[in-house]
Amino acid sequence: MAVTGLIFVGYVLAHMYGNLKVFAGQDSFDEYAHHLREFGEPILPYEGFLWIARVVLILAVIGHAYSAFKLWHRAAVARKEKYSARRVAKSTLSSRTMRWGGVTLLAFIVFHILHLTTRTITPGSNSDSPYERLVAGFQPERWWLVLIYLVALVALGMHLRHGVWSACQTLGFTNTAASRRRANLAGISLAVIVAVGFALVPISVLFGIVD
Amino acid sequence: MTETTPPTEGTTAAASDAEGFFRLGEPIADTKAPRGVPIDQKWTTRKFEARLVNPANRRKLSVIMVGTGLAGGAAAATLGEAGYHVKAFCYQDSPRRAHSIAAQGGINAAKNYKEDGDSTFRLFYDTVKGGDYRARETNVYRLAEVSANIIDQCVAQGVPFAREYGGLLDNRSFGGVQVSRTFYARGQTGQQLLIGAYQAMERQVAAGTVEDFTRHEMLELVVVDGRARGIIARDLVTGEIQTHLADVVVLASGGYGNVFFLSTNAMGSNVTATWRAHRKGAYFGNPCYTQIHPTCIPVSGSHQSKLTLMSESLRNDGRIWVPKKKADCDKDPRDIPEEDRDYYLERIYPSFGNLVPRDIASRQAKNMCDEGRGVGPEVDGVRRGVYLDFSDAIGRLGRKAVENKYGNLFDMYQQITGENPYETPMRIYPAVHYTMGGLWVDYDLQSTIPGLFVTGEANFSDHGANRLGASALMQGLADGYFVLPNTIRDYLADGPFEKIDESHPAVVEARQSVENRVATFLNTKGTRSVDSYHRELGNIMWEYCGMERTAEGLRKAIELIRTLRDDFWRNVKVLGAADTLNQSLERAGRVADFLELGELMCIDALNRRESCGGHFRAESQTEDGEALRDDANFAYVAAWEWGGDGGQPVLHKEDLVYEAIEMKQRSYK
Amino acid sequence: MRLTLKIWRQPNSAAAGELRTYQLDDVSEDTSFLEMLDMLNEQLTGTDEEPVAFDSDCREGICGTCGVMINGQAHGPEVTTTCQLHMRSFSDGDTITIEPWRADAFPVLRDLIVDRGAFDRIIQQGGYISVNTGSAPDAHATAVPKKNADRAFDVATCIGCGACVAACPNGSASLFLGAKITHLGELPQGQAERDTRVVNMVAQHDHEGFGGCTNIGECTAACPKEIPLDVISQLNKDLRTAMRHGL
């Protein structure tokens, strides 16, 4: 769980870095997308690197989701009779919404791939330039698309906020109060950086900063 | 197995105050401590003389262990390791919850790690003197002798005792002793020691040598052909009455302080196991010896169920006082000027002041409250509390220093009373804490019923008329780890005993009696709850058989108890059924036994017209109100034999012989 | 004060249970929570209704016997055991919902009483140091650095009450388990069995049907002894080390 989660974290950070190239202009962004596909040539075939990454990610998603549902199931059997009154004492909202948050993320990722990778859903434009597809998609009249992305980013932020801390705890890095504070801080910072970093793109398009 | 010594006519010339309440039986004596060897050789000799059991035979021998506190848990683990088949019973849901867990202060051991002059002999001497020369010398010496091994054993098990910066064990001095021999784990020594014993025992459960019977209560002893062969127990969850048979039975069921209803004991602590054995022939030693601890949190109202002890160490810095005038008793203590306060311990005992022994501090607090100068809320018309004031200490040492020393106690006090002891003085009052009496045992810890052994607080053996702080834990573990496993083998060497089954008439009879009793409780369908009887019994005991006892009061108490007991059997109300988890039913059985024990305690107290240790007879005091022992007439253990329902108990005297130590009178002025 | 109590009543583990409502008057704020229940039971006995069954023994916060959910919080609103909770934490006119610990590994035996035998069985799988009576070296043979001794003590204070399980949204006993692993793991005496201990105890924990830990942290908030979350991290670390050692 922690390992797959951390693979995701690495991936989202890289992906976010790529996305921010939007601000460097259309060429730079398209170049980057293209470069991704040529990376490693001629040792790897065209899109070879991308496919390796995809396989790793797909395996990670399967592994991550499998463990998630297993834990979910265990928790459900561990307490079949529920409390009629329940008051939360200390835990964060993020920690208690990992599962539904994860499911939201899964749904988003499917949607997102249909949108930008397979181009099955093509709001706005079906141009060959990923840049154009993006910019066309996030125009104000398609506010609902922006909303879907922003909701997903909130979910991602929350998932990371708890996920990072939790991974440190699971890997046994948090044996002292100080290291626990650090892990918590890392969770919060990463969550904010990632959520804000990604959100910059649709928001900038929405407000016409990028066009 | 018990040998009679020549009658002691000459020394009992004084007619007993309890004349008419009891019969005098043959004297009794211990026959197991080796004679003719010096005291420091007795235990080694006995261990050598006690016969061995071949390892292959041990598997065939079964032991019933009633109780899993320090005494029972340690013994179950050790006997399991040796390869016997042990069945361990406790009424709680886990062995780890036995009442031993509540002990705070520490455990004594003659390690002399501080090089401050401690030794086995000094620990022995202090214990005998602390017990006011009413304990059996041989047993106490052995206790001191094995004490050092206890610490080794516990450390190896992972008990986290307090340590110094060098990584070695820390000690403190406790209970007014001049050497530092008390090992401790913050204020939770009992918990840590018990968990060590519990873990050792659970290891044997996994190994298959110990079988755990939690939520099972022993309700009767099975005696076949004069030997203890098993118990009748009730499964407290299903209500099933079960028969468990074995080659030997050990009772490690703790003390009976709850006869007073309010005490520092756990809610479930009871006398049932030992009382049932007493009714089957085991003598009860010194039932009237109870210890009353001076620094407990007072009763706050008539709904109180239990009293909480606060470490004695508080008296090192706190000053105890009550208002001089009754009219000031309900005032805010901070508004009472210095000249209107009576620091009575400092006044009466100028040299010892607030540090007088437990029994004296307790008795004087009671006197103040009886005079009407108690403080705190009125409960049943009387204020029972005195101030323990830290304002001087805070002024002198600073709040920080006081907090470092006593912070956790202050927090506990605040938790319970809702008052902040840094600002207003604490209120304290004495409470029943420990019972030195218990089933009579010989040097082997065997009772007068062959095959019935008794360990820990349940027996009478090591503390005489008063127990020193940090010595009960020592005794429980000494009995459990080191003494019983060595003495019980001498008995088991004759086993396995003839096989009996559940159809044996003695077994059927025992089981039937338990079933009848349960049915009687449920069918009485009276009007008063079990708790209300317990509370009333507690009041009687506290009033007349508590800190100060008089012949007149004790006679009255016996009358009151008898009346109450009759009423109980006619009018008790126990709802529910026998075949379920039924807590009222559990309590009914315990209270019924307390109602019989209470009477015996009063008779014992009435007979003992002397003051010694925790037993203070108003008729036997010095001119300035101190306890006055009467060695000429009472240097004996009172071992009581059950006299039958409606009959009179029979007193057997065991003369106390001091060879290694000379008897002296205690004095604190 | 006057209280409305909604209490879980269930005759035995097989039967269905329900919340029943009772009124209780004249409760002094100095009574403890369990004494308040004692009062209710006196009242019920008076009206021929069977008293509410609940567990308690020491009533001093040390034995770990007591424990109920009070308004959805394990041991109630303060950081303490149910027996040490006092009525001054409530107000006149309050409605208080009282339920047993809920976890399938802790079946309800009656009303508010559950069976925590699973904890003993976890300990049986390695929660000890194997040393037979009489075979111990002198207590001073091995010095234990104060730092380790103190940490061992801090976590050895677990009273086995089960509040951590009751509070954990996953019904996990990881805090209880981690406390024992850390206690024994901090001491030199506990090293020999360190790997097998953690593997076997975790296996038993899972076998008993407790949930897995996802580091939510409700357990430590409910723990009356304030066992910190780092014991769970230590547990995970020890488990990983044991696996690396091929267990």
Ligand SMILES: Cc1cc2nc3c(=O)[nH]c(=O)nc-3n(C[C@H](O)[C@H](O)[C@H](O)COP(=O)(O)OP(=O)(O)OC[C@H]3O[C@@H](n4cnc5c(N)ncnc54)[C@H](O)[C@@H]3O)c2cc1C
């Ligand atoms: C608040 C407090 C503080 C103390 N502090 C100290 C201290 O600092 N130092 C010290 O040395 N001593 C102290 N003591 C005294 C000491 O704790 C006890 O005397 C000692 O622990 C008794 O141990 P035990 O094994 O004999 O019995 P317990 O620990 O009382 O165990 C009794 C066992 O018997 C079982 N049992 C009882 N009746 C039955 C039955 N009918 N059927 C089945 N099972 C039964 C119980 O379930 C339990 O397992 C303190 C006592 C109290 C109350």
Ligand code: HEM
């Ligand atoms: C496929 C959809 C996803 C689902 C169903 C899902 C679900 C979960 C669940 C239930 C947990 C629970 C463990 C816990 O609460 O600690 C979890 C943990 C975690 N998730 Fe996800 N998640 C998904 C996607 C992601 C993504 C995209 C990332 C990162 C960008 C991620 C990062 C993490 C991390 C770091 C953890 C912590 C692992 C640990 O505790 O050891 N997850 N996830």
Ligand code: HEM
């Ligand atoms: C506003 C935010 C985002 C933007 C603008 C964005 C943009 C893109 C674009 C343009 C692609 C297509 C790249 C290509 O095919 O060349 C892509 C693919 C992808 N994105 Fe995003 N993305 C965003 C957020 C996310 C998030 C939050 C996640 C995961 C949690 C994510 C996961 C993916 C994945 C898995 C792919 C498919 C990669 C592949 O296999 O080709 N994206 N994204």
Ligand code: SF4
């Ligand atoms: S860890 Fe805390 S909550 Fe859990 S059993 Fe131990 S003391 Fe109770």
Ligand code: F3S
């Ligand atoms: S609440 Fe539960 S999820 Fe883990 S951190 Fe505590 S056991």
Ligand code: FES
């Ligand atoms: S009754 Fe012992 S901890 Fe509450």
